[in-house]
Amino acid sequence: MATKSKKKKQTEKFALGNEAVVEGALLAGCNFYAGYPITPSTEIAEEMARRLPPMEDGVFIQMEDEIAGLGAVIGASLAGRKAMTATSGPGFSLMQEHIGYACITEVPLVLVNVMRAGPSTGMPTSPAQGDVQQARWGTHGDHPIIVLSAGDVQECLEMTVTAFNFSEKYRTPVILLLDEVTAHTREKITLPDPEELYVYSRMLPSMPPEWYMPFEDNMRGVSAMPPLGSGYRYHVTGLTHDDHGYPTSKPKEVEHFMNRLFRKIDQFFYDIQIVDEIRCDDAEVCIIAYGCVARSAELAVDMAREQGEKVGLLKLKTLFPFPRPIVEKMLRQCSSVLVPEMNMGQISREVKRVNNGLTKVNTLNRIDGQIITPGEILKKIQKG
Amino acid sequence: MAQVTQLIHDYLRHSKKFPHVFCPGCGHGIVLGSLIRSVHSLGIPKDDIVLVAGIGCSGRIPVYVDFNTVHTTHGRALTFATGIKLANPRLKVIVVMGDGDALSIGGNHLIHAARRNIGLTTLVLNNHIYGMTGGQSSSTTPFGCYSTTTPFGQMEKEFDIAEVTKACGANFVARATVMQANLMDRMISTALEHPGFNLVELITPCHTQFGRKNKYKSTVDMYKWLKKNAVPVEKYQDLSPEKQKEKIATGIFVQKDCMGLEQRYSEIRQKIIGEAK
Ligand SMILES: Cc1ncc(C[n+]2csc(CCOP(=O)(O)OP(=O)(O)O)c2C)c(N)n1
Ligand code: SF4
Numbered sequence: 124m125a126t127k128s129k130k131k132k133q134t135e136k137f138a139l140g141n142e143a144v145v146e147g148a149l150l151a152g153c154n155f156y157a158g159y160p161i162t163p164s165t166e167i168a169e170e171m172a173r174r175l176p177p178m179e180d181g182v183f184i185q186m187e188d189e190i191a192g193l194g195a196v197i198g199a200s201l202a203g204r205k206a207m208t209a210t211s212g213p214g215f216s217l218m219q220e221h222i223g224y225a226c227i228t229e230v231p232l233v234l235v236n237v238m239r240a241g242p243s244t245g246m247p248t249s250p251a252q253g254d255v256q257q258a259r260w261g262t263h264g265d266h267p268i269i270v271l272s273a274g275d276v277q278e279c280l281e282m283t284v285t286a287f288n289f290s291e292k293y294r295t296p297v298i299l300l301l302d303e304v305t306a307h308t309r310e311k312i313t314l315p316d317p318e319e320l321y322v323y324s325r326m327l328p329s330m331p332p333e334w335y336m337p338f339e340d341n342m343r344g345v346s347a348m349p350p351l352g353s354g355y356r357y358h359v360t361g362l363t364h365d366d367h368g369y370p371t372s373k374p375k376e377v378e379h380f381m382n383r384l385f386r387k388i389d390q391f392f393y394d395i396q397i398v399d400e401i402r403c404d405d406a407e408v409c410i411i412a413y414g415c416v417a418r419s420a421e422l423a424v425d426m427a428r429e430q431g432e433k434v435g436l437l438k439l440k441t442l443f444p445f446p447r448p449i450v451e452k453m454l455r456q457c458s459s460v461l462v463p464e465m466n467m468g469q470i471s472r473e474v475k476r477v478n479n480g481l482t483k484v485n486t487l488n489r490i491d492g493q494i495i496t497p498g499e500i501l502k503k504i505q506k507g
Numbered sequence: 508m509a510q511v512t513q514l515i516h517d518y519l520r521h522s523k524k525f526p527h528v529f530c531p532g533c534g535h536g537i538v539l540g541s542l543i544r545s546v547h548s549l550g551i552p553k554d555d556i557v558l559v560a561g562i563g564c565s566g567r568i569p570v571y572v573d574f575n576t577v578h579t580t581h582g583r584a585l586t587f588a589t590g591i592k593l594a595n596p597r598l599k600v601i602v603v604m605g606d607g608d609a610l611s612i613g614g615n616h617l618i619h620a621a622r623r624n625i626g627l628t629t630l631v632l633n634n635h636i637y638g639m640t641g642g643q644s645s646s647t648t649p650f651g652c653y654s655t656t657t658p659f660g661q662m663e664k665e666f667d668i669a670e671v672t673k674a675c676g677a678n679f680v681a682r683a684t685v686m687q688a689n690l691m692d693r694m695i696s697t698a699l700e701h702p703g704f705n706l707v708e709l710i711t712p713c714h715t716q717f718g719r720k721n722k723y724k725s726t727v728d729m730y731k732w733l734k735k736n737a738v739p740v741e742k743y744q745d746l747s748p749e750k751q752k753e754k755i756a757t758g759i760f761v762q763k764d765c766m767g768l769e770q771r772y773s774e775i776r777q778k779i780i781g782e783a784k
Contacts, residue, residue: 155594177779182593182772187619191586194579194616198559198590201577202598206590224580351557351575351591352598358520358570360578369523369570 134314140279140306141166141209144235144299145174146314147283148207151322153233155182155206157195159214162247163303164237167209189214193221193234200230201359203350205287205324209235213244215254216261222296223262224361226384229338229348231290231325233283235299237306240492249492250303252414255469258298259443265381267388269293269395270443272300274417276310282440288323289395293387294345300442302465304415304494328355337368340379344387388444396446399438402428406435408504409453409460411474413439415494416463422497427504434504445473454481461504463487463495518543518553520573528567532726534685534711538632539568541688542601545695556599559588561608564638564713568603582612585620588627596626596769599699606633606647610666614646621675621704625768628698629706631668634713642716653720668708673761678703680760682740684710686733690757697759703767710737710755 138146144167148156156171168185175181182199186192192208199206210218215236225232236258240251258270269289273282282299290297328335328347337357339346349355362370363377371377388395402424403409412420417438427434437453439446454460454474459482462471471486478484487503489495529535546556556574560566562581569576575598579587584602592600609617609631620627636654637643644654644661647668651660673680679701683691691709698705712718712729723729736754738746743756766774 155590157590176772176776177783184589184593186586186589187615190583191589191616191619194583194586195590195593198577198587198592199594200590201587202557202591202594204594206594220580221583350595351577352554352595354554356553356573356575358523358576358578360570361580362578367522 134316136312136314137309138276138312139166139309140273140276140301141237142170143276143279143312144209144283144301145170146312147280148233148287149174150280150315150317150320151284151287152205152324153207153287154178154180155196155199155204156208157184157186157199157206158192158208158210159186159189161211161214163239163306164209164211164235166306167235189217190221193218193225196232197221197225197228197230200232201351203353205231205291207233207235209237211237211239211247212241212254215257219262222268222298223264223266225296226262226266226268227361227363228359229294229345230296231294231348232296233286233290233299234296235283235301237301237303239303240490246492248303250415250465250494251490251492252300252302252416252465252469253490254300255442255466258300267295267385268443269295269297269388269441270300271297271397272413272440272442273305274414274438275305276308277312278440279305280312280314284320284322285397288321291323291325292345293391294325294348295388300414302414332356336366338364338380339366340383344383344390392444395441395444396449397440398446398449399436399440400449401436401438403435403437403453405433406453406456407433407458409435409437409457410500410504411437411439411450411453411460411462411470412464413442413470416465419495419497420463420500423500423504426497426501432504439470442470445477447477450474450477451481454478457482459483459485459507461485461487461500463500463503465489465495514547515540515543518547518572520571523571527571529564530715532712532714533564534634534709534713535565535568535632537685537688538630538691538709538711539572541691541695542630543572544692545699548692549696549699551599551699555597556601557588557591558601558603559584559591560603561605561613562639563605563608565603565605565608565632582608583616584608585613585616585627585629589620589623589625592625592627592769593772596773600627601699602627602629604629604631605638606631606635606668607637607645610668610671611646617672618675621672621677621706623768624676624678624703624765626702627704629704630695631706631708632711633668633708634711634717636713636717638713638716642720654717655720669706669760672706676765677706677761678765678767679705679762681706682708682710682755682757682760684733684737684755684757685712686730687737687757694759701762702770703765
């Protein structure tokens with residue numbers, strides 16, 4: 124009995140959403156953090172500052188701004204580290220050029236953006252979901268990107284692990300969007316057994332250095348990535364490059380490169396799209412939500428079911444690439460869907476794009492820095 | 508001469524298609540030559556070197572040399588280099604930047620890298636102008652000089668790169684012109700071996716963008732001007748302020764041995780791990 128309770132102590136923890144992100148990152152093998160403090164993401168940096176230096180080769184550094192933070196993370200990842208940074212709205216805007224750089228150079232990294240109400244410095248301590256489209260399209264130029272979200276503290280941990288796995292697997296930056304409520308909620312979480320956790324690390328080359336091609340195409344569209352200094356000398360550039368990494372503007376090579384960037388994400392769509400279907404089987408009305416709003420929605424579903432209404436919840440954990448097939452299935456099945464979100468409709472516009480006349484899409488939007496309550500969602504459903 | 512050519516071939520990338528992007532007479536190639544000679548004379552293995560550059564004509568240098576090379580974003584090379592160095596302190600991280608890169612868009616990163624005294628060797632190729640974007644003024648364009656964005660003459664006072672870096676706490680700061688091959692080799696080699704943050708400012712001519720707009724008729728004129736006006740810093744200090752304005756002080760401005768960030772980090776780690784045990 125005594126040993127049992129001891130074991131329990133090790134695997135359960137009372138944590139903030141932001142702290143759970145750190146737990147997840149460390150479990151996924153993260154050993155480098157660089158960033159700049161900003162509310163409401165600051166606890167991530169503070170926790171990393173405590174946890175990383177005592178680790179075997181953990182590095183924490185507070186840089187002079189967010190541009191520098193992401194620059195250092197990219198450098199560390201090129202040197203073989205699993206690296207991450209965290210920020211909020213204004214810092215996220217500053218990072219955009221480097222997000223594009225990491226996309227084109229295919230550098231794995233995780234960027235957590237705890238959304239706060241904006242625009243500009245907005246309301247630093249109020250929740251919002253206003254950076255969804257910025258996460259998808261913030262940087263210039265055409266490129267795919269993976270954007271994930273989490274709705275409770277346990278999910279903060281799990282989705283951070285997933286973010287690292289995707290970034291390493293597909294050699295791409297992954298953005299994890301949280302909202303202030305999720306980041307600052309404190310609740311009990313269960314720490315997974317590290318032995319049993321699925322952790323993916325980037326593929327290393329097995330061929331001799333003379334044969335290595337850093338941006339070679341293959342079945343997966345993702346080539347091996349040796350750390351700087353390991354004997355594989357190659358060129359990394361934000362300019363559009365050929366398979367060897369050298370700048371090119373030859374239409375054929377450019378097209379091949381750009382197509383591969385998209386294909387490496389597209390062809391693994393089914394691996395990447397993560398959703399929870401809650402009471403969706405027989406649903407006639409479906410709520411499509413993410414982040415803290417999904418939590419309110421889950422309660423609203425229970426309340427509606429008690430009143431005999433067949434309501435389900437499709438909770439999006441992957442926001443981009445937009446989980447089109449699953450959303451489409453619900454759009455075909457239901458007489459209407461409701462997309463509540465704390466912005467003016469950044470995901471509902473994706474739903475409407477997919478819907479294309481299949482069913483009725485209702486929206487519920489709040490942009491006053493207040494959360495959307497279960498009661499509000501229920502009322503909106505009843506109104507139809 | 509044959510020997511020099513041979514040496515360069517040992518370090519260039521054979522798979523990269525030449526010619527290079529530089530204008531005839533550009534000083535950037537001379538700096539690259541000096542860097543290769545320095546690395547070679549110190550016997551640093553190619554695999555241990557990471558050459559990081561920003562954006563601009565100077566930023567195009569890495570693609571030609573067979574090191575680990577990273578061409579980053581405009582002004583931010585030092586931030587990438589900081590990540591690389593902390594991720595693997597064993598690596599020799601060399602950063603190449605233009606004056607626009609280093610002091611205008613990247614000014615904040617430069618002062619902080621110097622303050623941190625992180626072990627990076629930074630070469631700032633100062634041609635007093637934005638080369639790649641077509642000759643706009645930079646924060647080192649001398650007061651009164653002409654550029655495409657200062658058609659009536661530069662109204663702002665220019666930065667002195669060496670002084671700024673020195674004031675921020677760098678361990679080693681030096682300056683040479685590309686007309687002083689031996690001094691340049693010596694300064695770069697010394698920097699490469701110096702612990703902590705070290706920076707060598709290299710005055711290099713850009714006739715295409717700077718010379719034409721100012722009083723230099725040809726590239727040769729610019730080289731002659733560099734040759735005539737470079738003076739050792741010891742001599743420079745004895746000149747009158749009037750005379751100093753015309754001259755370029757070269758040599759070492761600061762050489763000290765404060766602990767670099769990565770050593771400090773490792774020391775603190777040993778301490779906390781020791782305490783935990
Ligand atoms: C964020 C950003 N702003 C502006 C530019 C455009 N740009 C490219 S090179 C350059 C100036 C380069 O000048 P310098 O650093 O002095 O190098 P040089 O070309 O003279 O060697 C500028 C402004 C850019 N690439 N990125
Ligand atoms: S524009 Fe100036 S700096 Fe650029 S390559 Fe030509 S001479 Fe060199």
